[in-house]
Amino acid sequence: MQFSSSLLENAVNEFAKLPGIGKKTALRLVLHLLKQDSEDVEHFSETMSRMRNEIKFCQRCHNVADADICSICANSLRKQEMICVVENIRDVxxxxxxxxxxGTYHVLGGVISPLDGxxxxxxxxxxxIHxxxxxxxSEVIFALSPTIQGDTTIYYIQKKLPAETKVTTIARGIAFGGELEYADEMTLARSLQNRLPVDSYVSSR
Amino acid sequence: MQFSSSLLENAVNEFAKLPGIGKKTALRLVLHLLKQDSEDVEHFSETMSRMRNEIKFCQRCHNVADADICSICANSLRKQEMICVVENIRDVxxxxxxxxxxGTYHVLGGVISPLDGxxxxxxxxxxxIHxxxxxxxSEVIFALSPTIQGDTTIYYIQKKLPAETKVTTIARGIAFGGELEYADEMTLARSLQNRLPVDSYVSSR
Known part of the structure; x- marks a missing residue:
C-alpha cells in the first residue's frame, strides 16, 4: 500500500500488528478513528495505556484485577472454599x-504441554497447591480444555492436592444444540458412560 | 460479558466501538496488548493520538497529508495538469x-446521493471546478463507483467543467480473472460496446 501521509501509515502499521488484523482492516479502523472527535481518539489511546500500565494480577488467583486482590476473591458472598481451575482469563x-x-477461580496460565515447552x-x-x-x-473443580494436555494437567495437579479435597471436572458430553451424528466417538462414548437419570436432566433445564 | 477488572472492561468497550469489531474480538485484541511490553502499548496509543491530532488534509486535493500540501501534489515529477477524481482516501x-x-488526485469525499442527504x-x-x-x-479522469450515484456525480461535475477540458472515466468491463457467465448484463453490455482492438489489448498485458 502507498500512503501519502506517514502519520496514517504508522497508525495502519500499529493496528496491523494486532492478531487477525490485516493491512486493509487496519486502514478501515484508522480511517474510522480519523472521522471521530479528537477527544474520543484521545480517550481511546489513554484507555489502552492505562489498561496496560495499571492493570494488576490477583495475588491469590492470578486473574486480572484493579487492585492486589481481584473483585471475585474479595467478594465475601462467594464460596471461598470452592476453587474452579481454568487455563486463562478468557475462561473466567x-x-x-x-x-x-x-465460588472462586485459579488461573493456571496454560496447560502442561512438553511439546510447546x-x-x-x-x-x-x-x-x-499452597x-x-x-x-x-473443600472442592477443586477443573474446567480445562478436553485435550490430552488438559487431562495431563488435571492428573498432575490432582496427585499433589491433599487427599481430603474433593476434586471434580466439568461434564463432557453432547453440547446443547449439537447433532448426535456429528459428535466424535470419544465425546459420545463419555456421554454414554456418564449418563444421567432423566429426572435430574429435566429439572435442570 | 462479566469482567473482574474495570480497566479491562473499559479497554474492551473502546475496541468494540470500532467498525466490525465485536466484544469477543475486542477481548482478544486487549488480551494481546496486555501481553506486550508497556512501551509497545504506549507507542500504539501515542501513534493513534498523533495521527488524529496532527494529520492534515491537502488544501489542493483534500487527500490526507503531513503538511498543508500532500506529497503527491508537492511532487514536481507528477503531471499536475491531470486530475483523477475519486470518492475517498481509500481510493487514492x-x-x-x-x-x-x-497525475494528481482530487478527493470528493463521497458521491451525490439525495437519499442519503x-x-x-x-x-x-x-x-x-475552481x-x-x-x-x-488538460484532463479530468473520473474513478468513481459504477453506480447511479457515481454516474450522477460525473454528469453534474462534467457540465460545470470548462468545455476545453478533456473528461474521461476509467474503463468498465470484465475484471481480470472474472468469469464471463457470472458478469451482470450491464457490465457485459458495456464491455461489448467499448470493445478494444486485439492489438492494443495484447500489448497492454
Missing part, C-alpha cells in the same frame, strides 16, 4: 457470564 | 498501489 469471563458459579513450573500450580493447603479448600 | 491508496498513474454542497466539487479553471487542467 466465559464462566462468569453463565452466572451459575459462586510448557512444564509445571511455567504455570501457577505451586500457588494453587492455596488449597492453607485455606482448607 | 488503491490507485497509488497500481503505480500506473502519474448528500448534495453537491457537501462534497469538494467547488474546489475541483482548481481546473485556475490551473488550466
Amino acid at each position: 469471563i466465559a464462566l462468569e457470564s453463565t452466572q451459575q458459579f459462586s 510448557v512444564g509445571p513450573n511455567q504455570l501457577n500450580i505451586d500457588t494453587l 492455596r488449597v493447603q492453607k485455606e482448607g479448600t | 491508496i488503491a490507485l497509488e498501489s497500481t503505480q500506473q498513474f502519474s 448528500v448534495g453537491p454542497n457537501q462534497l469538494n466539487i467547488d474546489t475541483l 482548481r481546473v479553471q485556475k490551473e488550466g487542467t
Whole structure:
C-alpha cells in the first residue's frame, strides 16, 4: 500500500500488528478513528495505556484485577472454599457470564504441554497447591480444555492436592444444540458412560 | 460479558466501538496488548493520538497529508495538469498501489446521493471546478463507483467543467480473472460496446 501521509501509515502499521488484523482492516479502523472527535481518539489511546500500565494480577488467583486482590476473591458472598481451575482469563469471563458459579477461580496460565515447552513450573500450580493447603479448600473443580494436555494437567495437579479435597471436572458430553451424528466417538462414548437419570436432566433445564 | 477488572472492561468497550469489531474480538485484541511490553502499548496509543491530532488534509486535493500540501501534489515529477477524481482516501491508496498513474488526485469525499442527504454542497466539487479553471487542467479522469450515484456525480461535475477540458472515466468491463457467465448484463453490455482492438489489448498485458 502507498500512503501519502506517514502519520496514517504508522497508525495502519500499529493496528496491523494486532492478531487477525490485516493491512486493509487496519486502514478501515484508522480511517474510522480519523472521522471521530479528537477527544474520543484521545480517550481511546489513554484507555489502552492505562489498561496496560495499571492493570494488576490477583495475588491469590492470578486473574486480572484493579487492585492486589481481584473483585471475585474479595467478594465475601462467594464460596471461598470452592476453587474452579481454568487455563486463562478468557475462561473466567466465559464462566462468569453463565452466572451459575459462586465460588472462586485459579488461573493456571496454560496447560502442561512438553511439546510447546510448557512444564509445571511455567504455570501457577505451586500457588494453587499452597492455596488449597492453607485455606482448607473443600472442592477443586477443573474446567480445562478436553485435550490430552488438559487431562495431563488435571492428573498432575490432582496427585499433589491433599487427599481430603474433593476434586471434580466439568461434564463432557453432547453440547446443547449439537447433532448426535456429528459428535466424535470419544465425546459420545463419555456421554454414554456418564449418563444421567432423566429426572435430574429435566429439572435442570 | 462479566469482567473482574474495570480497566479491562473499559479497554474492551473502546475496541468494540470500532467498525466490525465485536466484544469477543475486542477481548482478544486487549488480551494481546496486555501481553506486550508497556512501551509497545504506549507507542500504539501515542501513534493513534498523533495521527488524529496532527494529520492534515491537502488544501489542493483534500487527500490526507503531513503538511498543508500532500506529497503527491508537492511532487514536481507528477503531471499536475491531470486530475483523477475519486470518492475517498481509500481510493487514492488503491490507485497509488497500481503505480500506473502519474497525475494528481482530487478527493470528493463521497458521491451525490439525495437519499442519503448528500448534495453537491457537501462534497469538494467547488474546489475541483475552481482548481481546473485556475490551473488550466488538460484532463479530468473520473474513478468513481459504477453506480447511479457515481454516474450522477460525473454528469453534474462534467457540465460545470470548462468545455476545453478533456473528461474521461476509467474503463468498465470484465475484471481480470472474472468469469464471463457470472458478469451482470450491464457490465457485459458495456464491455461489448467499448470493445478494444486485439492489438492494443495484447500489448497492454
